[in-house]
Amino acid sequence: MSIFLPSRGNVAAWEENISECRFPYTLSMCGRYRLARKKEILAEVFDVGNGDDWSPRYNIAPSQSVPVVRQDATRPVRSFSLIRWGLIPFWAKDAKAGYKMINARAETIADKPAFREPFQSRRCLIPADGFYEWAQYSKGKSPFCFTLVNDSVFAFAGIWDRWINPERELVETCSIITTSANALVSAIHDRMPVILERENYDIWLDPGFRKVEPLLDLLMPYRTDSMRQHRVSTRVNSVQNDDPACAEEDSPQMLF
Numbered sequence: 001m002s003i004f005l006p007s008r009g010n011v012a013a014w015e016e017n018i019s020e021c022r023f024p025y026t027l028s029m030c031g032r033y034r035l036a037r038k039k040e041i042l043a044e045v046f047d048v049g050n051g052d053d054w055s056p057r058y059n060i061a062p063s064q065s066v067p068v069v070r071q072d073a074t075r076p077v078r079s080f081s082l083i084r085w086g087l088i089p090f091w092a093k094d095a096k097a098g099y100k101m102i103n104a105r106a107e108t109i110a111d112k113p114a115f116r117e118p119f120q121s122r123r124c125l126i127p128a129d130g131f132y133e134w135a136q137y138s139k140g141k142s143p144f145c146f147t148l149v150n151d152s153v154f155a156f157a158g159i160w161d162r163w164i165n166p167e168r169e170l171v172e173t174c175s176i177i178t179t180s181a182n183a184l185v186s187a188i189h190d191r192m193p194v195i196l197e198r199e200n201y202d203i204w205l206d207p208g209f210r211k212v213e214p215l216l217d218l219l220m221p222y223r224t225d226s227m228r229q230h231r232v233s234t235r236v237n238s239v240q241n242d243d244p245a246c247a248e249e250d251s252p253q254m255l256f
Helices: 012-019 039-046 113-121 198-205 212-216
Strands: 033-035 057-060 065-071 078-085 103-105 123-128 130-137 140-148 154-164 170-180 191-193 227-231
Touching: 033 123, 039 078, 039 123, 065 154, 065 198, 103 113, 113 123, 113 154, 113 212, 123 170, 123 198, 130 191, 154 198, 198 212
Parallel strands: 078 170, 103 170
Antiparallel strands: 033 057, 033 130, 065 078, 065 123, 123 154, 130 140, 140 227, 154 170, 170 191
16 A cells, blocks of 8 residues: 655646635645755754655645654654655545645644544644744735844744545645734734744654643743744746745835
């Protein structure tokens, strides 16, 4: 049985829909992020060995293959692999579910059927070094990039699952957990992805740890004073653009 990772060609039509904003959830929650670090740096930060290849990305979008860090179910050994962003529950009838499950709300993750079991035993870290949100103004939307103050790599709290497609291929997928926005992000949006503190990586990755309340306590808004933001150009709006220019600071536009 093989693991299936969709190519850009397989999802081209869907990505076009994203760039034209026909799917409302792409801009209503965490729908784009950046990971502009090489695999060697990620291996050091997250204490993982050899895994799938990774090259810096500046405009990661749903349905694409994204890097995740997971822990072995029988021993405390971490692995680094690429899986599809957009969770498909193991019991789903088709892959369409993944388009609606790029995010899981922290407030309901322990109860929702699609997320409950992965939250209990299939948790992962999703490395990033920035994420994008769009501010709504009277004359349109303007994208902003949020990073840590020291511009270091961090990890979103994630969950993952396995699904068997009609061709009997194993499809591994993930979802980014979101929570209420902190004071910095709330000026742009009322939600933000959960960024885990490094001292909580071990407990989050441990598939044997299933105490709901301690896990929920980790899903809090990240410290405002440890983050910063800057406006970026609308180049990031299109998933076809994926280069350093997507994350570069852009001059303010008259959108008010």
